[in-house]
Amino acid sequence: MHLHRHHDGLGGSGAAAHRPDGTRRALRLGLGGPVGSGKTATVAALCRQLRPELSLAVVTNDIYTREDAEFLLREAVLPPERITAVETGACPHTAIRDDISANLEAVEELEERSGPLDLILIESGGDNLTATFSRGLVDAQIFVIDVAGGDDIPRKGGPGVTTADLLVVNKTDLAPHVGADLARMAADAKAQRAELPVVLQSLRGEAGVAEVAAWVRERLAAWQA
Numbered sequence: 675m676h677l678h679r680h681h682d683g684l685g686g687s688g689a690a691a692h693r694p695d696g697t698r699r700a701l702r703l704g705l706g707g708p709v710g711s712g713k714t715a716t717v718a719a720l721c722r723q724l725r726p727e728l729s730l731a732v733v734t735n736d737i738y739t740r741e742d743a744e745f746l747l748r749e750a751v752l753p754p755e756r757i758t759a760v761e762t763g764a765c766p767h768t769a770i771r772d773d774i775s776a777n778l779e780a781v782e783e784l785e786e787r788s789g790p791l792d793l794i795l796i797e798s799g800g801d802n803l804t805a806t807f808s809r810g811l812v813d814a815q816i817f818v819i820d821v822a823g824g825d826d827i828p829r830k831g832g833p834g835v836t837t838a839d840l841l842v843v844n845k846t847d848l849a850p851h852v853g854a855d856l857a858r859m860a861a862d863a864k865a866q867r868a869e870l871p872v873v874l875q876s877l878r879g880e881a882g883v884a885e886v887a888a889w890v891r892e893r894l895a896a897w898q899a
Contacts, residue, residue, distance in 0.1 A: 689778075689810050700731075700791035701897040702781065703890065704770065704807035706834055707818035709800030712844040712877065714742045716818055717797050719883035720890065721751035728894070730793040731756040731784040733777060735769050737799055756788050766799035774811040781811075793894060803832030814839040814893055816886070821845045825854040828862035836866050840873065840889055847876040 692698055705713050717732060724730060732752060734742035736759065743759035746752070760776045762769040769776055781794055796812055798805055807815045817838035819827050822845055828835055835841060841863055849856050856874060863872045873885045 689813075697790065698898065700781075700785060700789070700794045701814075701894050702794050702796060702812045703893070704796045704798065704812035704815040705818060706766075706770065706798040706801065706805040706807065706815060706838070707842075708802060708820075708823060711800070711818045711820040711823065713797050713800070713818045714745055715877055716816075716842065716844065716875075716883060716886065717742075717795050718746055718749050718751045719877055720795065720887055721746070723883055723887040724793070724890065725752060728792040729788075729790065730795065731758075731788055731791055733758055733760060733780045733784065733794065733796045735760045735762050735766055735777070735797060735799045737762050737764065737766065742797060742799075753788075756784065758784060762799060766801045767805060770796070770798045770811060771806060771808045774808045777811055792898075793890070803827070803830065803834050806833045806837065813897065816840045816842060818842045818844050821848050821854045821856070821859070822852050825849075825856075825859045826862075828859050828866055831866050835863070838870070839893075840871050840886070841867060842886060843872065843874045845876060846874050847878050 705717060707713050732746060736742055738761060740759035743757050746757050747754055758780050760769055760780055777796060784794060785791055815838045817834040821843065843859055846856055860872065860874060875886065877883060
């Protein structure tokens, strides 16, 4: 089943687009997906790719730890004051879709502390194919799945696969080792998503995160316009 679609790539966030002083706030992009799909690695790669040209920050979500934020800090992808963590204490859906108050507070604190910012990446804790972000929290969302999880994932669908503004099929370099059919995954994703974009990605490859970064730049240009 296809839920509501957003063809402008921004999603029409329910949150105010401007700060109290009238200036435009940062674009907020959510990254969700199953455990181990490569969300944090994708966030790290985006930070490295975009930090020379953009002012950005990251909010991570974990249930009981700050492991993802600590990974980003160890990798020094951004200054420490631009990385913060939310411990959800429950299913990740709660903090990104149902009760978004902790994430909104984290976002607002980042903008106050490090602003003005161009972009804030909000990473969900690892979840299943139903994970989606509240449009009161993010302006657009990326859903990350990986080849090792099975080449039938795009065909199975689910809100994350079918409605995210961008679907990333990650770890394509593993396809020969796990018997995954990339052409089939791409075709199934197209069938599920119609005109919504899909990127097949290997962070170990030469292109790396470049195609996703280009998509982010397009969203940011539209947001700032």
